[in-house]
Amino acid sequence: MSKKKNFETLAIRTQTETTQFSEHSVPLYLTSGFVFDDAEEMRASFAEEKQRDLYSRYSNPNVNEFIDKICLMEGAEAGFAFASGMAAVFSTFAALLDAGDHVVSCRSVFGATHGLFSKYFPKWNIECTYFDVDNVESVEGLIQPNTKFIYAETPTNPGVDVLDIEYLSAICKKHNLLLIIDNCFATPYLQQPMKFGADLVIHSATKLIDGQGRVLGGVTVGNKDLIREIYLFSRLTGPALSPFNAWVLSKSLETLAVRVDRQCENALKLAEFLESHPKVNWVKYPFLKSHPQYEIAIKQMKFGGTIVAFEVLGGVAGGRNFFDTIKMCSLSANLGDTRTIVTHPASTTHAKVEDEIKEAAGITDGMVRCSLGLEHIDDIIADIDQALNSLT
Template sequence: MSDFNTSSTAAVWAGEENLFAEGAICLPVFNSVTFGYDDMGEWFDVALGRKKGHIYSRNTNPTVRPLEEKIRIMDGGEEATSFSTGMAAISNTLFTLLAPGERVVAVKDTYGGSNKIFIEFLPRMQVDVCLCDTSDFDAIEREVAKGCKVLYLETPTNPTLKIVDIERLAKAAHAVGAVVVVDNTFATPINQRPLTLGADVVVYSATKYLNGHSDVMGGLAVGRKDLIDRIFHYREITGATLHPHSAYMILRGMKTLELRIKRHNENGMRVATWLSQHPKVDKVFYPGLETHPNHDIARKQMTGFGGMLSFSLKGGFDKVVTVLENLKYAHKAASLGSVGTLVGPPRTTSHVELSEQERANAGIPESLIRYSAGIEDGDDLIADLEQALAKA
């Protein structure tokens, strides 16, 4: 069984269609570091890639491989590989695809760790980095037309939920022979499938929605086989390997991915709509709102708007502290995409690595609260926000 008509069925079955050892219906965790062969010829064939199998868990592992196959099928890619964290997926992909003297075009509004790669690490490698205004698609196209090796996009962006037109910009990138990489962490393959819009590689922090329970870290990359094979080779040598137990936990979380995303979508929209009408809220950033500047693009390329939103308060950071400290149904903590609501300011979460000036340059006000709506009852979340805002 390899074809799935629905994402919900794929989330449960993809990569796990067969019974496992002793007839088990749940995937075992293979903690073995290495795998032995009595037949030397078979060992050589597996080692050289002429036959399927596993040699050493830094490279491949029978618990990890089904996870890679699941995301491959759900995203519609040719191949997939895994990593120890989301940032490992992003960094390994960029370091694989870029070499000294080459050029990458990216948007300014990327996750803080990704942004650090663009402003600190890639320049050390003599890679020419061009960061464009995320909402100025004409400017991005002009920079791409000058030539680049990679176009890197993130949509929706973290933490201001800007939307990038993947299809339009992918066409511009392919016209100059560039590879298009899209961070799809916020949307997941349930809400958005960038490969169908022209992306060549999609990267994920599997720590977030894919796992969904804030109890394990991991990263994934899926896309064109020739590119993923290169990225896999870089990862197997540099060693940012996903642990088998982490793969098992992510696989277990993904079985309920579509169910969770439906509630995240519902709560995200309800909370964003309510906040947009509150007198103490200055601005709400959520692509599902008709007031969002790229709402039409979001509707075109997304099937749901997600549980992530952010909002800025009138009165500055002191108000942020008051609201956060009075929320009851929200963990004041980093990360996102969990079953429980997570909140925090970018200065201590998504963009803690950046200075205040760097955050300002990225269009992130200090009065901003990033809000990852969980799967709690929506009425409870709104009541909780109401009482916290009343104390600001």
């Protein structure tokens, strides 16, 4: 038996489609539909007696290759790819939830995900109860007879808190619930939630999986029976990933490890620098020993990730002055790019989240989310240092 290939090799040497030209790189399949040899093949294909590509809203060779790679990296049985990360989140939830169901979720989630829980799902009689990252022991007491699953991001957006996946999985198994983990901040390179008991794993591929700010994409992988339900829902509703974006994302996976290695190295160095900076109230990074969930982080993750969260002095005025003084780093609501990005979550990604929810999730007016890029760390630190030193 041959030795199982390592992550980096799987990312590069998994190629599922070639043509008669024997190309070294998978070609683009920019077609909306596929043809059949005869009426019987067409009938059997739509009756699902014959597995093949029918229509690119259902499946496509480029999309299939991208999904296959993510499944290999995450240790999943099956997956479905979406037009964006939020399309993956919504479609996964909508496919599995029924009217009258209940969800238990970590309070620290992406602003748009909170919007689903607070604004849209209640219209369909679906309720959500939150737990705090520093009170995970409360989770079991929040479970109701109609609870369907527990949902969490880890690390969380934007505060890079870390949830114990194994602990949550044990609760889910005890109560016959599903565990869904958003693995966007870690990527399959740094963390594989299914190894710790997750049933489904969601990614916004727009972020680190693409890694260069070029395309949108999302993917959910996991148990094949659950993915089947998500596939059937998505086949009808149409949130599918485009073939071109899938091709870009599949190529991006080939450099994921080398990119994230450098970004994690940069993130740790910046976090260590910020810990002693007089204009910073606090800094959080999963692989800093001062991080409240440091022991969980080193158990679950290969490295600490590419995101550093910190709070500048001066509240709203201090935050505004910091962002206005940045010279090199980009001001953007995105993350996971080759370029270092600084974001003000309170006024951007979480602007529509209620103040009490933001406060409970640790999103303060002076909080900065820094997504480390691939620039030289000395230049990154110099830019952030000069912006911090401008604060009074």
